[in-house]
Structures are given as C-alpha cells and as structure tokens.
Amino acid sequence: MWEEIEYDELTEDEKKEIVEQEKCDIKMGSIYYKKSGICVFRIWVVKCRNVWLVNGETNNNYLMKNISDNIKQVVIKNVKEYEKYYYVLETSTGEKIKRRDPYSRYTEYESDLCYVIDYLSKRNKNKEISSSGIIDKNNLIIYELHVESYIKQYNSIFNNNNNNSNNDSFFKQIADNAIEYIKELNFNCIELMPVVEYCGEWGYNPRLMMSLNINLGSIDDFEYLIKKSHDNGISIIIDIVLHHGASKMNSLWNFDGYDYKGGIYFEDGGDTGWGAKFNFHKKEIQEMLFMACDVFLGEYGVDGIRFDSAHNIPSWLLKMITDKLRSKYQNKFFIAEVVPENPKYIKEYGFDSCWIHSSYYDIISQFRNQKNQYDWNNGYCKSLIQGHNGFTSPYQCILMMLGNHDQIGNRHNGGIPNGDDRIGRYIIDMFGGRNNWDARAYLRLLYSLSCISFGVPMLFMGTENLQGEWWSVKDSNHNYNWKLIRDKDKLTYEMRNLVKDINYIKITEKDVFSSDYNNFIEFNINPNHLLVSFVREGKNNNACLCVVNMDKCEWLNRNYSVSISNYIINKYGNKIVQVFNSQSGEYGGWDESYTTHKGEIINSLYNKENNNTYFLLNIPKYSVTIYKLCK
Incomplete structure (x- = not known):
C-alpha cells in the first residue's frame, strides 16, 4: 500500500539519485525510482487552494505540499510500475476537480487516470542510442x-x-x-x-x-x-505540435480552475486558428x-x-x-x-x-x-x-x-x-x-x-x-x-x-x-520546352547526366542533343550508360523509350568545328532519365 514519506526520510543514496535526475531536466510529473519503490509526484498549479494525489485503485489521497513557487509535491513509497493515479484540485471557489498529470507518459483516454512509468530506466537504456543516432542526413528517404x-x-x-x-x-x-x-x-x-x-x-x-x-x-x-x-x-x-493544445477535450484547459482565456497554460497566448496558443512567456510552459x-x-x-x-x-x-x-x-x-x-x-x-x-x-x-x-x-x-x-x-x-x-x-x-x-x-x-x-x-x-x-x-x-x-x-x-x-x-x-x-x-x-553540397554542373535549360539536362558530380570521381522532361513533347529517334563540356569529358569520360528511365516498361512505360538497351555503352560525338562534345539521346515525354559517365 502506498505510504507518504517526507523528503528528509529518504536515504542519502535516494536523495542523490533524485538530485542527479533533476540535473537532467526531470523535475515534474511522477518521477519513479523502481529499485526503491519511491515515486516523487510534482505538479504546477497557481490559483487553487489544495491539491491531493489520489491512488487510482484504492482512492486513498495524499495532500501535496508547496516546495517552491506554485510547485506542489508529495513523496510516496511502496509504489509499483503501472499503478494508476490522478489529482484532485480544490479551486479558489472551493470546488474540487479531477485532473490528469500534464507530464504523464501514459494515460487512459476516457478518464483522468495516469500510469506510473519507470521512464528513468528507459533514459539510461537509451543513452547510447540517444547520443549516437543512425541518421545519415543527406541520404534520408522519408x-x-x-x-x-x-x-x-x-x-x-x-x-x-x-x-x-x-x-x-x-x-x-x-x-x-x-x-x-x-x-x-x-x-x-x-x-x-x-x-x-x-x-x-x-x-x-x-x-x-x-x-x-x-x-x-x-x-x-x-x-x-x-x-x-x-x-x-x-x-x-x-x-510534435508545440504551438497549441486541443480545441476539444483539452486536459490542460482551465487546469486549476482558473478560467480566464483557458487558464494558466493558455491565458494571453492568442489563437492559431486550430486552437489556443500556449502562453510561451511562462517558464513552466517553456519547460x-x-x-x-x-x-x-x-x-x-x-x-x-x-x-x-x-x-x-x-x-x-x-x-x-x-x-x-x-x-x-x-x-x-x-x-x-x-x-x-x-x-x-x-x-x-x-x-x-x-x-x-x-x-x-x-x-x-x-x-x-x-x-x-x-x-x-x-x-x-x-x-x-x-x-x-x-x-x-x-x-x-x-x-x-x-x-x-x-x-x-x-x-x-x-x-x-x-x-x-x-x-x-x-x-x-x-x-x-x-x-x-x-x-x-x-x-x-x-x-x-x-x-x-x-x-x-x-x-x-x-x-x-x-x-x-x-x-x-x-x-x-x-x-x-x-x-x-x-x-x-x-x-x-x-x-x-x-x-x-x-x-x-x-x-x-x-x-x-546525396552530396553535402550543391554539386550541379552543366545545368542546361531548354528555352522552348519544359526540359532540362544537368550533371551532378561526386567527390569520388563519378558523375551522372540527368535529363528531366516535364513536357508532352518527346524525341524517340536518338535525335535530342545534349552537349557536355570538355571539362566533364576529360574528368569523367566520353561515354555514358543509361541506368534509369522512368518510362521503362517495368514501371508502366515502354522499353523502346530507352536510348539503347539498358546498360549498353553510348559513345559521345564530337563537332570539330564548334569544339563541342555531345550525346544523341531518346527523351520520352514526362520522364526522368539518368546516365552514368564513364571512360
């Protein structure tokens, strides 16, 4: 059975553990120490007279005490994980209202019941993952x-x-x-x-x-x-939505009975069009x-x-x-x-x-x-x-x-x-x-x-x-x-x-x-059609020629000329291999839209008079085609 104890009754090790967790920003809500079965409950209220913690299964209640400006606390021992609780607040008019814990990690949707969760252990378990991560920012596909x-x-x-x-x-x-x-x-x-x-x-x-x-x-x-x-x-x-709360069934609305413009969480916050904004200037809201x-x-x-x-x-x-x-x-x-x-x-x-x-x-x-x-x-x-x-x-x-x-x-x-x-x-x-x-x-x-x-x-x-x-x-x-x-x-x-x-x-x-910089070169916009060709180059001596055709016009007899600078030819080669065609038959297009059979070498042509190297390609309508440059 739950039993209230004073903070001073905690052992030095228990106090030290609490202090260490508070350094990690864990200051509010139900802070559960599974090893000792102790849970520290804290809540922010401003306008109410009293607050009781209520055991959701026995209905026993525990009067919470002020520990700082508008923060009330009670320390309970013999607590087990997943036990239920809620708060009863006595408003300034003497009315008693049930409230959920704003910091609760898990709650019943149709009631005020909250669950005691051992989230401190989860933090310790996830420390390594949290500090390392697996995100490769440039290479994300979401x-x-x-x-x-x-x-x-x-x-x-x-x-x-x-x-x-x-x-x-x-x-x-x-x-x-x-x-x-x-x-x-x-x-x-x-x-x-x-x-x-x-x-x-x-x-x-x-x-x-x-x-x-x-x-x-x-x-x-x-x-x-x-x-x-x-x-x-x-x-x-x-x-995550941080700018406003729910327009209906909002657990934080008029939280401690004070009802001016939504109460302590929302007063003077303004509106978003979807719901009331939080009052961002309060340090408790920021936290x-x-x-x-x-x-x-x-x-x-x-x-x-x-x-x-x-x-x-x-x-x-x-x-x-x-x-x-x-x-x-x-x-x-x-x-x-x-x-x-x-x-x-x-x-x-x-x-x-x-x-x-x-x-x-x-x-x-x-x-x-x-x-x-x-x-x-x-x-x-x-x-x-x-x-x-x-x-x-x-x-x-x-x-x-x-x-x-x-x-x-x-x-x-x-x-x-x-x-x-x-x-x-x-x-x-x-x-x-x-x-x-x-x-x-x-x-x-x-x-x-x-x-x-x-x-x-x-x-x-x-x-x-x-x-x-x-x-x-x-x-x-x-x-x-x-x-x-x-x-x-x-x-x-x-x-x-x-x-x-x-x-x-x-x-x-x-x-x-997925380069970490803008690696576009040879960006050639067709002035008469919604078409562009460009080269993207990598740092490992590789590059791809891409052609984007957002137009209904198409060129299917290897009759579209794409010029490539001598710089690109000398660095990456005078041949290309088609590696992708969004109009491929396997995607719902037709295979004849390829310039050559997929994977075959396409040789460049050279105009001596203009000192111009170019490729003659098929460009199907509504397509993206990709060619890899090679020597």
Whole structure:
C-alpha cells in the first residue's frame, strides 16, 4: 500500500539519485525510482487552494505540499510500475476537480487516470542510442505515415485469423507486418504523424504533450516499433505540435480552475486558428514544451523531430528548445515546418531542415498552366531542382513534390475545403486518375525528380501504390489500401518498382545524389520546352547526366542533343550508360523509350568545328532519365 514519506526520510543514496535526475531536466510529473519503490509526484498549479494525489485503485489521497513557487509535491513509497493515479484540485471557489498529470507518459483516454512509468530506466537504456543516432542526413528517404489509418485495415484485408495478431496494437502491427514493405521499397526513414494523445483524427490537436496515445498502443509496443525499425536500418522521426493544445477535450484547459482565456497554460497566448496558443512567456510552459521533445529523444530513442507549424512558435523559444536539445542529443535531426520555408530557421533557430511546401504548389500551378515556359526559363526550373536560395546542403530541404498529409488528407468526403488550396486529394487524382496513362507517367516523373533534386525526398503513404481519391482516417475506404498489395495490382506494382529502384539509385549513388553540397554542373535549360539536362558530380570521381522532361513533347529517334563540356569529358569520360528511365516498361512505360538497351555503352560525338562534345539521346515525354559517365 502506498505510504507518504517526507523528503528528509529518504536515504542519502535516494536523495542523490533524485538530485542527479533533476540535473537532467526531470523535475515534474511522477518521477519513479523502481529499485526503491519511491515515486516523487510534482505538479504546477497557481490559483487553487489544495491539491491531493489520489491512488487510482484504492482512492486513498495524499495532500501535496508547496516546495517552491506554485510547485506542489508529495513523496510516496511502496509504489509499483503501472499503478494508476490522478489529482484532485480544490479551486479558489472551493470546488474540487479531477485532473490528469500534464507530464504523464501514459494515460487512459476516457478518464483522468495516469500510469506510473519507470521512464528513468528507459533514459539510461537509451543513452547510447540517444547520443549516437543512425541518421545519415543527406541520404534520408522519408516515408510519412499516420499510424492508425496506415495499418488499420491490414488484418481484415489479409484475412489474418491469428487472434494474437488481431489484438495487437497499431504500433505492433506496423512493426510486425509493415516494416518489411517499407524496407522493400528502400525507404530508410519513417516520419510518424503525432503519436501523443490527441483529439480529432490526424493528431495535430494534442490533449497532453507527453502521453503516448493509448489508442495506438502501449509504451512497450512503441519501443518495439522503434527497435524493429532500427534493426532494419530505418530511422524514426516523429511530428510534435508545440504551438497549441486541443480545441476539444483539452486536459490542460482551465487546469486549476482558473478560467480566464483557458487558464494558466493558455491565458494571453492568442489563437492559431486550430486552437489556443500556449502562453510561451511562462517558464513552466517553456519547460513543458522542451520536455515534450526530450521525452521522445531521451526515453524512446527516436532519431528526429518535425516541429509542426514552427512559425506559430516565437523564434526565441524555438532557439532555446533546439539549443537545449542539441546540447544533449548532438546527432538528432530537427525539421521545421514553416510556411513559406525559410533558411533562417536553419541558420538562426537551430533546425537542420525545412519542409519545402512550395515545390508541390509550383508543380500544381504548372499543371494548371499557371506557370509556363517563361517561368521555367526564369527561375522556376532552377529553384525546383537546385533548391531555393539560402539552403546550402540537401538535407536542409525536405521535398514533398507529390504532397504530404496536408494536401492529400480530406475531412469533407472528397469535397474541396472552402478557401483551402491544399486540394485534399492524392496528386494522381489531380492529373486524371490512376487509370490515366499520362497521369501515371507524370507521377513517376515527379517522384524520380524528387530523388535526383537538391534535397531529401519524402512520400506520403499510399502514393507509392497509385492510391486514388483522398486519404481519410474515419472512412475506412480511404485508409491505406492494402488490397492493392494483396491483389498484386499491376499498376500498383509498376509504381512500387519505380520507387524501389530510384530509391536504390539515390542510396547507392549517394556521393552524387546525396552530396553535402550543391554539386550541379552543366545545368542546361531548354528555352522552348519544359526540359532540362544537368550533371551532378561526386567527390569520388563519378558523375551522372540527368535529363528531366516535364513536357508532352518527346524525341524517340536518338535525335535530342545534349552537349557536355570538355571539362566533364576529360574528368569523367566520353561515354555514358543509361541506368534509369522512368518510362521503362517495368514501371508502366515502354522499353523502346530507352536510348539503347539498358546498360549498353553510348559513345559521345564530337563537332570539330564548334569544339563541342555531345550525346544523341531518346527523351520520352514526362520522364526522368539518368546516365552514368564513364571512360
């Protein structure tokens, strides 16, 4: 049975352990010392009279005492891991209200019950992983997924009658059933949409900042998913929302009974349009937001964090958080979602990378004829492929040319959200649908382009299967469509083959396509067509010639001339071998679109009069073709 003890009754070793953990920023919540069975409970309140800790199983309560300004504490012994608790607060008017622990790592979704978790042991276990990491920044290829809607239909589609498997959490099902599909396509990083407890569908309305969503699985299951991913060479990045709390069922709203503009966590914070902002100027809020990140890096060993809508957080606070995280986790990867993308977040606020939304919108504008040849010739082509001004390394740009959850998700049953240009559809649907040959060719072109451009490619779940219409969480018909894989749908596997192969080229030719600097040379824009050829060179005496044709015009009789400078010829050779063609027959195109048979040597031609070396190539419409230079 729980028994309250005074802090002074602790042994010197126990006090020392507590002091050491506090040096590591573990100051609030339920701090559990498993070896001694002691748990220190701390909570921040401002306006209430009294606070009691309540044992969730016996209902015994323990009055908490002030230990500093607005911090109350009680020390309990004989505590076991996973025992339940909650708080009762007596407001300034005498009303008694139940509250959850804002620092709880695990809670019941429909009640105020929180679980005692031995997260100190998890931190010690993950120290080595947390300090080293497995992120190869420039060589990332990211697969974005929403945990529930990605795996929810798997068992029913594959008629999995294994009772144990049917009872598995979403985390565990992904680890056991889906990691192999992601690895098979040569993705080496998974970005998980939010996994903390949230209201709504997508995860971007957090009810608590550190509590893993019990509807997705247990803490053990989440750790299992991370370990399984790491064992397969796959990094894990998670989305975190720090700028606002949930608009409904918000556990921090009017927390201690004080109800002015949402109470102590939100008063005078303002609004984001999705929910109330936190009051960022309070040191207690700053500490909580830092810990919301620290928990996933230090206790679970994730490899990186994407900060959702970072422009809604003060820049000084972003820098404070990233600096503090960087001092503890030097090799972790921090992504800022900023609209529009801004290299200042990398140079000044401590981030590694930005989501690049503009490429997607530029491509949509081009498809709608809102961008034309003039734009292509005067900056659009170069910024699309070589990157935007101010970004100096490829890993600084996360490319989502085919859309992310914001553009593909739809809460309006397929309707276009009013005043929202995010479309709410898979991009294949915008181009004419999966049964349209040109649409499929264009999709192949775009994903291939994202892999050879200046940046890190990212693909949202389902795009690799040519999944159509839109993504939805509630509508099972618009969850991830496992039927396409089960039925070995021909169009699906053509696209999956392309994704697998271009990802493999990006990984194996990382000196060329994942360099740590802008290595584009010979960037030749066709002034009359949406076509460009360029060379990317590596540091290991290797280089690739790439031709991108976003036009419907094509040259199929080896009648397109690509000139190469004598510098390139002398350094890398006067021959090329075609190693990739997004219009290959195995991807849904046709093999005659190759310049020669795949792997055959193509010799250069020389114009003595102009001192010009060139190659005559086939350029199919809507294509990316890659040639390796050789001697």
